[in-house]
Amino acid sequence: MxxxxxxxxxxxxxxxxxxxxxxxxxxxxxxxxxxxxxxxxxxxxxxxxxxxxxxxxxxxxxxxxxxxxxxxxxxxxxxxxxxxxxxxxxxxxxxxxxxxxxxxxxxxxxxxxxxxxxxxxxxxxxxxxxxxxxxxxxxxxxLFLPGLLKLRRLVDSGYFGRILSVRGEFGYWVFEGDWQPGQRPSWNYRAEDGGGIVLDMFPHWHYILENLFGRVRAVTVRTATHIPERRDENGEPYTATADDAAYGVFELDGGAVAQFNSSWAVRVDRDELVEFQVDGTHGSAVAGLRECRVQHRTATPKAVWDPDAPDLADYRSQWQRVPDNQEFPNxxxxxxxxxxxxxxxxxxxxxDFASGARGLRFAEAGLHSAATGTRVELDWEDEA
CATH class of the missing domain: 3.40.50.720 (NAD(P)-binding Rossmann-like Domain)
Incomplete structure (x- = not known):
């Protein structure tokens, strides 16, 4: 050839x-x-x-x-x-x-x-x-990043048993532009220009959920504009009209529940800017963009809640790192x-474009849920 x-x-x-x-x-x-x-x-x-x-x-x-x-x-x-x-x-x-x-x-x-x-x-x-x-x-x-590829490996192997829940934490502090320049373009915070964290990030969350865990069947979301005024690339103040944070609960095929927090107004106390924790009957995993850690049920310690005594357990040391086992390209x-x-x-x-359209339908369902305060069900039978 x-x-x-x-x-x-x-x-x-x-x-x-x-x-x-x-x-x-x-x-x-x-x-x-x-x-x-x-x-x-x-x-x-x-x-x-x-x-x-x-x-x-x-x-x-x-x-x-x-x-x-x-x-x-x-x-x-x-x-x-x-x-x-x-x-x-x-x-x-x-x-x-x-x-x-x-x-x-x-x-x-x-x-x-x-x-x-x-x-x-x-x-x-x-x-x-x-x-x-x-x-x-x-x-x-x-889907092609090392942490998510390792997570897919675990899902495909049946490691989790029955998957119970998926929790996503994403975000970092985007400077307001007054005392430090913002590290994202100003249009991201103007709804009239297509900005907003829901439109930006929910299509990502959708294809991750759809490809790794199953179709989303219902959406409940609360959005916020935590920083109401920012400064643009020229240092001029402007009103932020788009959401800069979203807190969602998504119900998946098979009964698993996903809970994702997305925010450009949060300071990072995670190993990576985005992390996903998956809990199943047989084991759990925490995956970021590059790393993935696991804890099998046979190695799960017995945690005891006692607010009157100091907790001396080093919980993170009780997890095992998933090895790379392959070369990961960009x-x-x-x-x-x-x-x-x-x-x-x-x-x-x-x-394809049809999968991209489904991601936008998911984002719009989140915005509708936030605007109306309702749980929005999704029927994908009529989707291209």
Whole structure:
């Protein structure tokens, strides 16, 4: 089998995520290593074509990394027959229109999540992509990180017995921008620009729950805007109109209950910025982005509650670290490689626009629950 070069239009690579994870650590790294090996021989090599609104910024990125083709004219790039794939890592509010243009041009699609600002729009994109026959994928990077891969290994092995609960803790303190600059862009805190921690993080929680533990059947969520005023990139004050924290309870197929806290207004007392604790009848695990620790029922100590005496137990020392046992590539790169292999061979790729639409439906259910104070049931039978 001969090598195949795939032209990839990459929109949004001047942003932090698009530049570091998708361009630098994924597409350029794959190209530098000679492409993705294919079964039966040969390789598929991505050839980036950078797109952006600022000629100065996108041109500087192209020159820095020796990328020959770049442009600020998306329509012209989509009209190039050498471009097979359109990738989007723009601000969420700009993504849908660009993806629709790429669909109209007959390009294969790969996009950051969420693929659109609403579930209805994301579902429509999924149906259009399916009808047009183009390959389509949504970034679901957390599934490819070492900690989650180790957790999947445990789930698949039956280690937990019957899974009872999943608890997720995510977040860190994002500076308000007055005495220290904020480390996230200001649009994240404006609902009118597609901001909010629910829209940002709930699609992640959905694909983790769906792929590792089962479909979500009901959602109960409380949101908050704990920091009502922040300062933008120019130091100007603005009103935060989007949620910066969300506290959710999710009921899963099989009876397990998941409880996730997500906050940009919390100080970290965890080993990693996100951790998931899974408790089952036969054992428990705590997984972060990189590490995973376990405690089997045969090694579970007998804890005794006594508020009148000091507790001398070192609980964390009673857990066992799960070994790596394999090489873990960058999570974003791993999914890029799967998508490129899918393009070249047609082998299944399970992270399509339909899965992205389900993530948005889950997020919207959380926002509806928070707005109405109700428990929202989810029926997935009518979902694409």
């Amino acid at each position: 001969t090598d195949r070069v795939v032209g990839v239009a990459m929109n949004g690579v001047t942003g932090r995520m698009g530049y570091r994870q998708h361009l630098l650590r994924s597409v350029l790294a794959i190209r530098e290593d000679g492409g993705v090996r294919l079964p039966g021989g040969g390789r598929v090599l991505p050839e980036p074509y950078l797109v952006g609104r600022s000629a100065e910024r996108v041109g500087e990125v192209a020159r820095r990394h020796g990328v020959e083709r770049w442009s600020t004219d998306l329509d012209a790039v989509l009209g190039d027959p050498g471009v097979e794939v359109y990738f989007d890592a723009q601000i969420t509010s700009a993504r849908e229109a660009a993806v629709r243009s790429a669909l109209a041009a007959g390009k294969h699609l790969y996009a950051e999540k969420p693929v659109a600002s609403t579930h209805a729009a994301a579902r429509d994109l999924a149906k259009l992509a399916q009808a047009s026959g183009v390959s389509n994928g949504v970034v679901q990077d957390k 999570g974003f790169r791993a999914q890029w490689e799967l998508f490129l292999r899918h393009l070249a061979t047609g082998e299944p790729f399970g992270f």
